[in-house]
Amino acid sequence: MKRTVTTTEDVLDLLDELIAPLTDHGNWWDRFYAERNRDVPFFVDKPDENLAAHLDQGLIPPGARVLDLGCGPGRNAVHLATRGFDVDAVDLSATALAWGKERAAAADASVRFHHGNIFDVQLPHASYDVVYDSGCLHHLAPHRRISYLALLDRLLAPGGHFGLVCFAAGEMGSERPDAELYREGVGLEGGLAFTEDELRHVFREFTEVEIRPMAARGAESATFGQPFLLTAMFRRTPR
Numbered sequence: 001m002k003r004t005v006t007t008t009e010d011v012l013d014l015l016d017e018l019i020a021p022l023t024d025h026g027n028w029w030d031r032f033y034a035e036r037n038r039d040v041p042f043f044v045d046k047p048d049e050n051l052a053a054h055l056d057q058g059l060i061p062p063g064a065r066v067l068d069l070g071c072g073p074g075r076n077a078v079h080l081a082t083r084g085f086d087v088d089a090v091d092l093s094a095t096a097l098a099w100g101k102e103r104a105a106a107a108d109a110s111v112r113f114h115h116g117n118i119f120d121v122q123l124p125h126a127s128y129d130v131v132y133d134s135g136c137l138h139h140l141a142p143h144r145r146i147s148y149l150a151l152l153d154r155l156l157a158p159g160g161h162f163g164l165v166c167f168a169a170g171e172m173g174s175e176r177p178d179a180e181l182y183r184e185g186v187g188l189e190g191g192l193a194f195t196e197d198e199l200r201h202v203f204r205e206f207t208e209v210e211i212r213p214m215a216a217r218g219a220e221s222a223t224f225g226q227p228f229l230l231t232a233m234f235r236r237t238p239r
């Protein structure tokens with residue numbers, strides 16, 4: 001059939017094909033995670049420093065339901081579970097999830113890992129007190145921000161928190177305007193960089209709790225911190 005576009009979802013699928021095929025079901029990421037000894041900063045088994053700080057400040061109530069989007073090998077999900085939260089974690093890569101399950105077992109932590117695309121995976125809870133994303137959004141094509149905001153609208157409980165880590169503009173990632181990514185056919189150039197104001201704009205329906213560069217953390221630290229990343233915490237307006 002040559003004429004297929006009749007819905008917004010059809011347009012989003014069409015743009016996926018043009019810019020960033022998700023159709024390999026994580027195979028690219030499976031290859032990325034196949035060799036665990038590579039010098040990839042986020043392969044360390046430590047939680048994000050911003051997440052650990054917010055937990056230490058008591059921002060998240062005990063026992064909260066947390067959803068980790070693009071959890072990779074589960075370093076944040078496992079940490080959250082060891083601190084008593086009820087954790088679901090989703091990733092496209094089965095290889096990453098197998099690694100995450102090993103980490104969870106080693107930490108005696110209970111995480112429900114789900115294999116699939118964040119936009120269509122089946123989850124056990126209808127809503128979450130916290131949605132956390134460390135490094136997933138910046139790998140999504142611009143048009144998928146529409147799907148991402150819809151996902152938050154569906155899954156984040158009123159009054160709940162949304163935490164994000166992404167490439168910081170000026171430090172790492174592509175700073176091309178959205179339109180140019182499609183027009184020039186350059187894909188996502190390894191991930192998109194955001195400024196603090198761009199995050200404020202994308203998540204303008206939420207209340208800003210904090211937006212700041214991630215603090216650098218060395219090998220001796222119990223937490224992960226790289227200054228080429230930006231961290232954000234937002235709160236959804238309570239009903």
Ligand SMILES: C[S@@+](CC[C@H](N)C(=O)[O-])C[C@H]1O[C@@H](n2cnc3c(N)ncnc32)[C@H](O)[C@@H]1O
Binds near residue numbers: 096119135
């Ligand atoms: C930069 S890695 C970060 C992994 C992990 N959050 C961490 O910080 O250690 C990005 C992850 O997002 C996952 N991902 C990207 N797009 C996704 C999608 N549409 N649905 C589910 N996972 C996705 C990739 O498989 C990858 O594991």
